[in-house]
Amino acid sequence: MPLRVKAVERLLKFDKESAGKYRYVMKPEMYSTLPQAKVIKEAALRSGVSQGVMKACWDAAGEVIKAWATEGHSVALPGLGSMRFGLRSKSVENVNDVKAGLISSRRIIFTPSVDLKEELASAAIQITCIDRDGKEVKRVTSTSGEVEDPEDPENGGGGSSENGATESGNNGESGGPVNP
Numbered sequence: 070m071p072l073r074v075k076a077v078e079r080l081l082k083f084d085k086e087s088a089g090k091y092r093y094v095m096k097p098e099m100y101s102t103l104p105q106a107k108v109i110k111e112a113a114l115r116s117g118v119s120q121g122v123m124k125a126c127w128d129a130a131g132e133v134i135k136a137w138a139t140e141g142h143s144v145a146l147p148g149l150g151s152m153r154f155g156l157r158s159k160s161v162e163n164v165n166d167v168k169a170g171l172i173s174s175r176r177i178i179f180t181p182s183v184d185l186k187e188e189l190a191s192a193a194i195q196i197t198c199i200d201r202d203g204k205e206v207k208r209v210t211s212t213s214g215e216v217e218d219p220e221d222p223e224n225g226g227g228g229s230s231e232n233g234a235t236e237s238g239n240n241g242e243s244g245g246p247v248n249p
Contacts, residue, residue, distance in 0.1 A: 071193035071210060073098040078201040093198060138177070150181040186216040 074095050082089035105127070113123040134152070137144045143153035155178040159171045181189070191213050198207040 071195040074194055074196045076196050076198045078199065080201075091201060095196065143180075146179075148182070149185055150179060152177055152179045154178070180218075181216065190214060190216045 074097050076093040076095045078091050079094045080089045081092050081094070109123050109127055110120055112118075112127070113120040116123065118126075134144050134146070138152055138154060141154055143151050145151050155176045156172050157174045157176065159173065161167060161171065194211045194214065196209040196211075197205055198209070200206045
């Protein structure tokens with residue numbers, strides 16, 4: 070089953086004074102959110118463990134992951150990759166200007182495993198194009214593609230400095246289009 074994406078024609082303004090231009094903006098179609106109970110039930114079925122035991126393990130794993138991630142560890146997520154704490158901040162030239170107020174946001178950085186990246190790269194993507202009147206005008210299907218590395222600063226990811234601190238390539242301002 071391909072991943073589904075919508076490309077919807079929208080009026081984009083690149084500054085407040087311009088009239089804007091119509092562009093097709095792509096975003097993944099969101100599937101329904103799977104409830105935790107359904108995930109636990111399926112995991113119990115696949116492992117042969119009772120749902121009660123699986124729920125206890127699920128809850129315990131969640132608490133351990135949360136505790137370790139908030140202590141600054143990079144935590145492995147079985148079959149998926151790892152997650153860790155990160156941040157966006159402004160940079161300063163003088164060490165005396167370093168202060169907590171430079172931090173613009175705290176975030177969670179997920180780094181997918183090689184297997185997960187390969188699976189995603191080989192997944193087909195079906196794009197449905199919708200014009201400004203809400204009519205479907207085109208469908209496109211891809212067969213494979215690249216998967217962004219969240220650690221690559223050129224892809225918007227925070228690289229690691231020599232001392233292990235997370236760095237950001239910008240000051241938290243997007244510089245992207247202003248939507249009407």
